Amino acid sequence: xxxxxxxxxxxxxxxxxxxxxxxxxxxxxxxxxxxxxxxxxxxxxxxxxxxxxxxxxxxxxxxxxxxxxxxxxxxxxxxxxxxxxxxxxxxxxxxxxxxxxxxxxxxxxxxxxxxxxxxxxxxxxxxxxxxxxxxxxxxxxxxxxxxxxxxxxxxx
Numbered sequence: 001x002x003x004x005x006x007x008x009x010x011x012x013x014x015x016x017x018x019x020x021x022x023x024x025x026x027x028x029x030x031x032x033x034x035x036x037x038x039x040x041x042x043x044x045x046x047x048x049x050x051x052x053x054x055x056x057x058x059x060x061x062x063x064x065x066x067x068x069x070x071x072x073x074x075x076x077x078x079x080x081x082x083x084x085x086x087x088x089x090x091x092x093x094x095x096x097x098x099x100x101x102x103x104x105x106x107x108x109x110x111x112x113x114x115x116x117x118x119x120x121x122x123x124x125x126x127x128x129x130x131x132x133x134x135x136x137x138x139x140x141x142x143x144x145x146x147x148x149x150x151x152x153x154x155x156x
Contacts, residue, residue, distance in 0.1 A: 017073045025076055029084040036070045036091050049101040058099040059115050066095065067123075074124045075131070089120045 011027050012019050018028035096111035
């Protein structure tokens with residue numbers, strides 16, 4: 001304003017999504033991961049190994065409190081690095097292991113099946129499919145490339 005320079009920022013937070021200059025969303029995923037770990041730590045007594053809650057109630061608390069934080073604005077994850085998404089999956093795997101009080105030798109896929117929780121990538125794929133079915137097209141495709149929305153007519 002009034003011929004002043006606007007300072008450059010590496011990151012900008014807009015509507016809860018942290019944007020960086022390369023749009024890899026590393027900072028956003030790290031912030032989401034830390035927030036999810038914070039909630040998991042606060043709910044640890046209810047979700048932990050020695051909790052008297054049933055697995056169904058633990059799963060419901062996880063889906064309401066932690067997964068909603070982890071999957072907010074998940075269509076932007078289509079351009080994120082697989083390693084960053086794996087970090088979110090690790091949080092879900094730790095929850096599954098603690099909620100079922102499973103030993104280290106039990107596979108994560110069995111824990112997900114027992115708790116009826118899809119992996120983070122499968123859950124995001126379902127969200128994308130639901131949005132496509134409702135006619136809401138996203139610029140982020142599950143195949144990790146940009147798509148062109150052909151419904152918008154070109155400017156005259």
